[in-house]
Amino acid sequence: MPFHIAIDGPVAAGKGTISRLVAERLGFLYVDTGAMYRMTAFLAIKNKVKLNDEEGLAKLAASAKMEMRTPTEDEKDGRLSTILLDGEDVSWKIRTEKVSLGASSVAKLAKVRQLLVKKQQEIAEGQDVIMEGRDITYRVLPHADLKIFLTGSDVVRAKRRLTQLLTKGEDVSFNQVLSDLATRDEQDMTRETDPLTIVPDAVVIDTSDLSIQQVVDLIVNKANILLENK
Numbered sequence: 001m002p003f004h005i006a007i008d009g010p011v012a013a014g015k016g017t018i019s020r021l022v023a024e025r026l027g028f029l030y031v032d033t034g035a036m037y038r039m040t041a042f043l044a045i046k047n048k049v050k051l052n053d054e055e056g057l058a059k060l061a062a063s064a065k066m067e068m069r070t071p072t073e074d075e076k077d078g079r080l081s082t083i084l085l086d087g088e089d090v091s092w093k094i095r096t097e098k099v100s101l102g103a104s105s106v107a108k109l110a111k112v113r114q115l116l117v118k119k120q121q122e123i124a125e126g127q128d129v130i131m132e133g134r135d136i137t138y139r140v141l142p143h144a145d146l147k148i149f150l151t152g153s154d155v156v157r158a159k160r161r162l163t164q165l166l167t168k169g170e171d172v173s174f175n176q177v178l179s180d181l182a183t184r185d186e187q188d189m190t191r192e193t194d195p196l197t198i199v200p201d202a203v204v205i206d207t208s209d210l211s212i213q214q215v216v217d218l219i220v221n222k223a224n225i226l227l228e229n230k
């Protein structure tokens with residue numbers, strides 16, 4: 001039986017960075033499910049499909065070839081995963097603020113979610129994974145061996161996001177990032193279909209005052225204890 005770690009949490013809680021490091025320590029596959037919502041939004045913007053056109057977006061997502069892999073040596077430019085959309089490397093193109101807000105909008109649509117959840121479950125079938133998103137602990141992998149809810153204060157998360165965006169050369173202010181983060185969190189937590197929630201069996205980790213390494217150690221230790229008894 002494969003071992004599954006499910007991580008949910010709000011924007012910029014550190015899910016990606018931490019999951020990548022845990023995946024390396026344990027030899028698991030890291031799956032960034034947000035990238036799939038981002039690819040759908042990216043396609044919508046490119047093809048001028050409205051972000052609330054449920055049928056149109058579901059069709060786009062269904063026919064798209066979405067692939068993810070651990071970055072190869074020559075792809076190591078700070079990315080956590082290499083994301084391929086119909087064969088094109090979109091790892092950075094899907095990280096702009098425009099695509100982020102778009103992803104949060106398309107993620108409200110039940111048909112889009114159904115489709116992407118299925119793709120995610122197929123990836124996890126038969127292999128050890130650490131998968132992160134908003135609905136992993138209760139929808140995508142409800143029987144995960146270890147469930148984590150990662151969070152952090154709004155200001156700490158906005159600072160992290162600002163640093164990421166500035167590093168990539170986006171021209172944004174702290175206030176803009178804080179406001180976008182609040183908009184996305186609000187949409188992600190109040191949508192009708194599968195909003196971000198804390199399940200009772202999740203371990204809640206507030207990352208505001210912890211180093212990345214401390215959080216990684218915490219999760220790896222918990223996983224190792226469970227793996228020994230599996």
Ligand code: DC
Binds near residue numbers: 011034104107184188
């Ligand atoms: O984790 P992220 O910021 O890359 O996710 C982008 C958006 O996709 C986020 O605002 C909410 C949505 N999302 C979701 O609804 N369910 C997931 N499992 C992952 C992401």
